[in-house]
Amino acid sequence: MSASHEPTSHTFEANAREALANARLQKALGAASGRFVSHRASAVAERPDFEELRRCGHAIKQEALDRLPQLLEQFEEHVVARGGRVHWARDAEEANQHVIRIAKNENVKRIVKSKSMATEEIHLNHALEAAGFEVVETDLGEFIIQLDKDIPSHIIAPAVHLTKEQVSEIFERELRETNAPGAGIPGLNAIARRTLRKSFLSAEMGISGANFAAADSGSIVIVENEGNAGLCSTLPRIHVAVVGIEKLVPRFDDLAVMLKLLGRSATGQRLTSYTNFITGIAGDGEEGPEQFHVILLDNGRSKIYDDDHLWGSLRCIRCGACLNACPVYKRAGGHAYGWVYQGPIGAVITPQYLGLERAPALPYASSLCGACFEVCPVKIEIPHMLLELRSQVVEASTEASGAAPKRPFFESLSFGAFAFLGRRPKLWDFATRLGRWLLRARSSDGQIPALSLPLLNRWTARRDLRAPARETFREEWARRRGRADAEADA
Ligand code: SF4
Structure with missing residues (x-):
């Protein structure tokens, strides 16, 4: 996706070729993916019952999908009972308008945001800035790419495509931090912390996503390692959470399983450094926001829900493990996928969200080696889904031209020789x-x-x-x- 938010998924091959020729990108990707894979492997090896956990995680998310309409209503009842409000959004436009309306009604000027793929998906920052609000990303990776007017390249590590030298250059250029070159990672962290602290203290509204939403308590859960999501959801007087409808789990107790799976699969941690459980507004004598709004986002999820072959992709908990395991992602990087979701799961869900005609190359951005399925904590059958999407690409092309698509000459030749x-x-x-x-x-x-x-x-x-x-x-x-x-x- 270009910084103008126009998806470039249809040019995956050209994007990937460009990425392969970028030596800095290859260096950044090589260092990060090796780290992610080895950390996950150690964390998983600690749990002899990890396969059982995966089976439970799959069952919990499957039950949530089976009962989704009922669970969503139950979740809303509990949020309202705890003083919160729920807003239903059919698409990106409705979701953005809900947030803008809340901000205008409350005379908000400055907004702090924690990392959220759902808000990336609806281009919320763009809509808020166009409406005159100042929005500051507070996750370190998101903060860096916001400064650089770039877009995330990994579900959980948005700036993974940048080296520390590039981050120094960005800080020097955008924050006028002359000490940034040579500051090293601790020095760069200190600069970001100092800059962001002012924003936390002056913002009237905090926006977050949610990793999970528990239907039986109306709680949302946000996991993080930096503490910024906790600050975004407690310091400003208004907290807005943009939550995809597939984030539901039936019971609060299910989180015991899901959190064990998420931390280990995402960053190789037993648990992330902070796990924020947010249930309603602050009570008497408690600190926290006066208003708690949940935007329940559909934006194409209902359509996926109705697809017999692909609805299992809604089980995804956005851990990013399939990206780190994928030999294509490890070389092509996230920007090659051309939209907000990258790697194997991006290759499955982007064509569903954007329409197959806008991302026909993505189902082919895989060797079908199965590494994504092996690591997926909720056992999403990504290779099968990619095959299903490939057959849909062929069907669509056959329908459009009245004949089966022509294979490239060398492909026909090699398959012909193989068959012979x-x-x-x-x-x-x-x-x-x-x-x-x-x-x-x-x-x-x-x-x-x-x-x-x-x-x-x-x-x-x-x-x-x-x-x-x-x-x-x-x-x-x-x-x-x-x-x-x-x-x-x-
Ligand atoms: S498909 Fe599975 S491995 Fe990939 S991000 Fe989603 S939950 Fe994680």
Whole structure:
């Protein structure tokens, strides 16, 4: 997505190519994704029952979807009973207008915001600024990209595409902080903290999203590591939470499971540093906002809910684990996906939110290796959904042109050759032996650094290819079976 908020999902391939050629981006992505993956692996290894937790997380979110209409009404009743207000928003325009109306009615001038994908989705900042309000993002990553007029590139780490040197440059340029270059990460944090503190203390309204909403208590839950969401939702006199309708869980007690899954899957933490449970307005003698508004956002979720194949994507708890595990995301980065949701889950939900015709390349932005499903804490079958979307792309294209879409020449040629050989086992054996021999002859130390054949050279342009094994699986199988048979005969 460009900074003008126009989605660029339809040009995924070109976006990805540009990202691959950006050495700074590759450095930032390489450092961050390795860290995320190893932290998650250690946190998961601590829990021998993690698979059971995943099963429970899946069941909780599935029950929430099964009973969604009823749970939403129950949630509203409890919010109102605790002095809050619920506003229903069919789309981005309605949601933004609710927030603007509340702010105007209460003479708000300055607004602080904590990180929220739902507000990114509806471009709330843009709408508020156009209506004359000053909006300050207070999550460190969001603060950086707001200063840089950029857009997030990761569900939980919005500025993951930037190196610390780039952040120093942004602070120096936008905040006139001459000490920023060379300040290091602690120094940059101190600059951000100092700047944001003034905004927290002067804002009349705080806006947040929610990670979960408990139907039986009317509570919303916000997890974070910086403390800024807690400040946004308690210091200003008005708190507005923009909550996608899929964030519901049936019971407050379900949070015991969901929070264990979220922290471990997102950042590799047992729990995030702060977990904010917000239930209604401040009571007598309590500190906190005088007004609590929840905007319940649909914006296309009902349409997904009605899709037999894709509705499971509403179980997503936006942990970002599938992004970190995805070999495509790790190289292409988040901006390549062209909208607010990135990685494997972005490839599934962006075509649903924007319309398949505006993101037809995204279902193909995957090798279907299944790594996303392996790490998903709520077991979303992303590879199956991508296949379903691919078939919808083909159907739509067939309907539009009256004929099945033409495959690229080399793709047709290679699949044709594969089918031809696959039907002739002897020829298959000969061809695979020959290919193996040729590839091994080109290898050194078990790697093939460059292939000169057209198309295949694209694979080795940015990575080494492992040399094929000495034996194929079938040869090894036959050899072992022969040995076992000989032993049995002896
Ligand atoms: S699809 Fe699963 S792994 Fe990916 S962000 Fe959503 S919950 Fe996390």
